[in-house]
Amino acid sequence: MHELSIAADIVRCAEAALEGRRGARVLEVKVNVGQLSFVGRRQLLFAFDTIKDGTRLRGAKLRITHSKARVSCRGCGYEGAIKIEKSGGYVIPLIACPKCEGPVEIISGNGYNIASMTIDTEEENAKRERGGRAHRKGD
Numbered sequence: 001m002h003e004l005s006i007a008a009d010i011v012r013c014a015e016a017a018l019e020g021r022r023g024a025r026v027l028e029v030k031v032n033v034g035q036l037s038f039v040g041r042r043q044l045l046f047a048f049d050t051i052k053d054g055t056r057l058r059g060a061k062l063r064i065t066h067s068k069a070r071v072s073c074r075g076c077g078y079e080g081a082i083k084i085e086k087s088g089g090y091v092i093p094l095i096a097c098p099k100c101e102g103p104v105e106i107i108s109g110n111g112y113n114i115a116s117m118t119i120d121t122e123e124e125n126a127k128r129e130r131g132g133r134a135h136r137k138g139d
């Protein structure tokens with residue numbers, strides 16, 4: 001399962017970011033998933049929730065955003081988005097040039113990347129406990 005390896009990768013990256021930061025914990029990880037990576041949102045959230053237990057990411061939230069794919073066509077020089085067709089509730093991206101219907105090269109949108117991470121440090125925790133106004137991270 002594709003989503004499982006992505007979730008494992010996210011957890012690994014986030015844990016690496018925590019290395020050497022005692023008491024720090026990850027509150028939220030934002031991951032950007034390309035349109036053509038065919039990552040199931042639910043499957044990825046489920047995989048993340050399963051893997052994070054027993055790691056320093058326990059309690060972390062995963063936020064998934066999507067980015068549009070970009071392609072380029074050698075035939076007519078088109079560069080841009082692809083056409084998305086909806087058929088009976090299914091979304092079918094047509095990986096062909098929307099202009100000449102020729103074969104295209106995918107420039108972006110077939111991968112994923114960690115967009116940002118919200119890390120809570122011990123220092124911030126201490127401040128909060130001293131009665132400082134809690135800094136709420138927008139939801």
Ligand SMILES: [Zn+2]
Pocket residue numbers: 073074075076077078097098099100101102
């Ligand atoms: Zn074309």
